[in-house]
Amino acid sequence: MSNESILAGGTRWRKVARYSLLVTLALIMLGPFLWMIVTSLESPEVLVQFPPQFIPRNPRFSNYSEVFGELPIATFFFNSIKISVLGTIGEVIAASLAAFAFARMEFQGKKWIFSLLLATMMIPFQVTMIPVYMIMRSLGWLDSHASLIIPHFFGGAFASGAFGVFLLRQFFESIPKELEDASRIDGASRFRFFVTILLPLSKPALAVLSLFVFMGIWNDLLTPVLFLSTEEKMPLTFGLAVLETVQHNFRYDLLMAGTLLSVAPILLLYVFAQRYVTDAFLRAGVKG
Amino acid sequence: MKSRSAYLYLLPVLIGFTVFTLGPVMASLYLSLTHYEIAAAPVFVGLLNYKQLLNEQLFWQVVGNTFYYAFLYVPLSVGVSLALALLLEKKIRGITFFRTVYFLPVVTSMVAAAIIWTWIYNGDIGLLNYLLSLFGINGPKWLQNPHWALPAIALMSVWKNAGYNMMIFLAGLANIPTDYHEAARLDGASSFARFREITLPLISPVLFFVLVVTTIGAFQVFEQTYVMTNGGPGTSTLTLSYYIWQTAFSFFNLGSASALGYLFFIIVLVMTAIQFQVRKRWVYQS
Structure with a gap:
């Protein structure tokens, strides 16, 4: 006792x-x-x-209305939304197509291509930055949102792309193969099975990937600074960095008001979705 | 059953990989062997860029800064993340609240975090020096002081990123069967002994993964210096990735910047290879 x-x-x-x-x-x-x-x-x-x-x-x-007067915060906000939403749609589509192939099909060079994709996660963007800049220049995409959106339709050009393929492949593999056999016997094509059965079943994984990709694009500073130059095209991160150099060491009241406006949407999004984020980490559970 | 249609599904990603990764990796190897200023066409100069860089005192200082930053950041960041995860491992009241709060900085953009912390680090009227003054400490002008600027950036980055690795550790801890701990407890093992003999070996693969990824991330530190110090004061916070940026887009010396990029890549590869070599000595394999 x-x-x-x-x-x-x-x-x-x-x-x-x-x-x-x-x-x-x-x-x-x-x-x-x-x-x-x-x-x-x-x-x-x-x-x-x-x-x-x-x-x-x-x-x-x-202070808040003053920030709006100082810089086109509403435009920055709209640009951020546009780039992040379209980029996320593109990357999730590209990643789920590729993940489907890796999870459910056999083809020549499968292992090889997969490890090559994984290896790209190791390559720092600083190595590819200059040629990518030149490609954007020759495509005429500099200072246009195309440079920030379209690469995502090809799997997220900048480092993060392989992550999505990896995450979705794991999820697709966990869905019983019998479902596909059944739908094929009913005469559905493979693509139809993918769109009407597999994707709806994978909503949790797609939601998590979307959330991660969205946050990544929303918070990115390096690529906007690299590709954009006019103020009307800038997303919030870039606009904020500009506001910081303009206001450096004075009017921290305005700077903090602007910063708050830029972080509030993503913080709210996270607080509402935090359960899914935690789930994603616990499910992805890295194994040595 | 081999299927050719698989390539159709892979097509977007493969195009992206070729155009935005494989192509650029090779192009930048070629550019690193040229003299190239954005206006004129590149001129082949062999290994000249590499020779010049390796003979340049600034280059070695930048490499030193980058290693110093990683040395400050990696152990602290991984240690704090692991501590946070261990605190939140047990099912306790309010766990969701704490987990959410610790993860908030991860969700915030680095630009926003850097701006907030520039204000906190302000030498005259900043919050940090006020709090230190309560303890009778006269804080330095953090970001204007060549000795303190890089540690200040490292500390701020720990705050910003700790929540991410915390989540990965939490996932690793959740995979440890509870009966191991139960059995050890019945045998009278103290909590520290259980941590050292059970938890640590079983999460060592996760710890290894976190160490590798965090080290690669540390070498790439960019946005913090871009917003907070621009590499200064002097060159005290000039790190490799910011130096590459400067060489390319402030000095328009694209050949030299590409060579820097490759040297950077080699350093990252060597560091990772070393970590994989040492792995066998401490990572537990079941």
Whole structure:
């Protein structure tokens, strides 16, 4: 009995320690976001004061309208949506077609092609960056959204493409082969089986891949900076980087308001979809 | 049953692979052997670019910076991720909340994170130096100080990315059968002993994977320096991938930039190969 209560005391202590650690870490993770919100609502005069104010006494929502006046945030936002949505559609289509071939068909060079695709994940973009830039130039796609969207219809040109093929192949393989045999006996073509049966059954995997690809494109800075030059074409990340150089070291209130506007959509998307993200990680479970 | 139609399904990805990866990898090998400034056609110069780079003091400093960054970032990042995963491994109340919060920075764009942290790192009125002043510490001007700028960037990157590897570790931990721990507990093993003798060997393949991927990622650090320091102050945060960018798109020396790209590629390959070599010594195989 006494032994048991000592044990219980031990676990209670351990629980307190664990929770204080968890909460401290949560504060460190959330702190910068909260600080961004606070700063975005301060006036420039308050910001230069030291010690800083942690709760804005007169929250200045006008900072947000000022950001909209300073830069075409709405245009950036629209560009980000356009590039991310179209790019995601393209990459998911290309990846699911290829994954279907790898999961369900036998063909010459299958192993070889698959390992080649996997190997591309190892190649840093800095190696291919200059020729890719030249290709875009000769296609006349520089400073056009085509350079950022169309490559995704060919499997996501920039590094991440193979990941999708890999993820979907694994999922497709887990769907019983008998389903395909049955639908083939009913006279459906292979492509028809793919579109009307396999893809609808794979909704969870497709959703997860879409989410990852979408976030990747939405958050990307390198390729927009590489291919685009006019302000009206820029996505949020690029626009934000421009705002940062324009506003460097002053008006952090505006900078934080702009940053908040750019991260809010993706953070909300994640909070609603977080269950699927966790599932994806747990299912993909890397095995040495 | 071999099917030819398979190639039709593969066609988009294969075109993309040829046009955007295989072709460029070979083209950039050729470009690395040329003198090429964007306006005129490339002129073949053999290994000249490589010779010049290897004799350049700046190149070695940039390589040094890149290794220094990886040295700061990789152990800290992997350690923090593993610690977060171990804290969240057990089914406890509020687990979803904590997991979501720790993953939030991963979802945020690096640009946004870098801008927020530039503000936090501000030497005069920044949040970090205020918090340090509460403990009587007079913090440096983080990003303007050549000694502190790179560590500051590494620290910020740990904050930004820890949640990603945490998820991978959580998946690895979930695969460890619970009866192993139960049995060891009955035998009176302490929690530290159980961690060392059970958890660590069983997740060592995952740990290995995380180490390799995190190292490759560290060598590619770009957006942080692009937004926060532009390689400065001086050349203290100039890393390989930013230097390649500068050489190509600020100095328009595309031949030299391609050679840098290849040297970079070789370094990444060698580092990965070394990790695979050492693998046998510590990764547990069942």
